[in-house]
Amino acid sequence: MAFSKVVRRYKIKKHIRRKVSGTAEKPRMSVYRSNKQISVQLIDDKTGNTLVAASSLAKDIAGQQGNKTEKAAMVGKMIAERAINAGIETVVFDRNGFLYHGRVKQLADAAREAGLKF
Numbered sequence: 001m002a003f004s005k006v007v008r009r010y011k012i013k014k015h016i017r018r019k020v021s022g023t024a025e026k027p028r029m030s031v032y033r034s035n036k037q038i039s040v041q042l043i044d045d046k047t048g049n050t051l052v053a054a055s056s057l058a059k060d061i062a063g064q065q066g067n068k069t070e071k072a073a074m075v076g077k078m079i080a081e082r083a084i085n086a087g088i089e090t091v092v093f094d095r096n097g098f099l100y101h102g103r104v105k106q107l108a109d110a111a112r113e114a115g116l117k118f
Contacts, residue, residue: 013097020094021045027052029079029091029118031107033098038072038107040079042091052086054079072103076110083116090117 003011022028027042039055056062056071058078064071083091098104112118 009097011097016094016097020092022092022094024051026090026092027088028094029111029116030094031096031098031104033072033096033103036068038068038075038103040075040107040111042079042083042086042088051088052079052082054082069103069106072107073110076107077114079107080111080114080116084114089115093118 020028022043022045024044024046027044029040029042031038031040037056039053039057041050042052043050054075056068056075058075061071061074061078064074066074083089093108095104100108108118
């Protein structure tokens with residue numbers, strides 16, 4: 001029985017979410033990558049609220065030139081700035097079933113460089 005990429009990702013995601021959970025002090029940094037865009041949210045799983053979010057659809061990023069990997073780095077920098085402004089310094093990284101490679105890795109590295117700890 002052959003599984004599609006989507007089914008495989010959801011199985012991996014389920015395993016990750018068993019261990020990874022966010023609180024108000026240390027929220028879960030959830031990354032979603034589509035074919036064209038990338039977005040990230042800082043989520044408090046105890047209340048189910050999104051504390052901070054950033055996306056490559058934001059006007060600051062969408063208007064700039066660059067490939068998808070460069071835009072992912074911009075999103076990482078943006079989420080780190082917004083999180084620090086909201087008083088959040090440490091997060092738990094949730095790659096959401098995506099491989100830690102390419103755009104996901106670039107986003108995480110940019111967020112670390114901008115001051116987030118995870």
